[in-house]
Amino acid sequence: MRKGQKMDAKVTGIVSYLSWIGWIIAFFAGDKEGAKFHLNQSLVIMIGMTVLSILSVVAGVIPVVGLIISLVVGILSLALFVFWIMGLIAACKQEEKAVPVIGNIQLLK
Numbered sequence: 001m002r003k004g005q006k007m008d009a010k011v012t013g014i015v016s017y018l019s020w021i022g023w024i025i026a027f028f029a030g031d032k033e034g035a036k037f038h039l040n041q042s043l044v045i046m047i048g049m050t051v052l053s054i055l056s057v058v059a060g061v062i063p064v065v066g067l068i069i070s071l072v073v074g075i076l077s078l079a080l081f082v083f084w085i086m087g088l089i090a091a092c093k094q095e096e097k098a099v100p101v102i103g104n105i106q107l108l109k
Contacts, residue, residue, distance in 0.1 A: 009034025
């Protein structure tokens with residue numbers, strides 16, 4: 001990619017789902033207007049995954065209640081993983097299809 005050239009909306013959407021680093025690259029080097037929907041969706045999913053990871057670490061320290069919290073965090077993590085796959089597939093197809101439950105949360109304007 002040449003200096004000043006941007007990724008197209010499809011590539012920007014796909015890269016935004018890959019990791020935090022991928023999201024940052026997509027945000028700064030990609031077509032923000034064309035992929036704003038997927039940038040927002042992937043940001044919400046990654047924030048959710050990060051929060052659940054932190055909760056999992058904290059729950060590991062608590063003896064009995066931690067087991068229950070870890071079970072709930074595991075189920076929620078699995079749901080977020082499924083949402084992540086759904087978002088990635090939608091980005092590959094260039095569809096603006098919101099993932100269930102968290103798809104309507106708007107962090108980017």
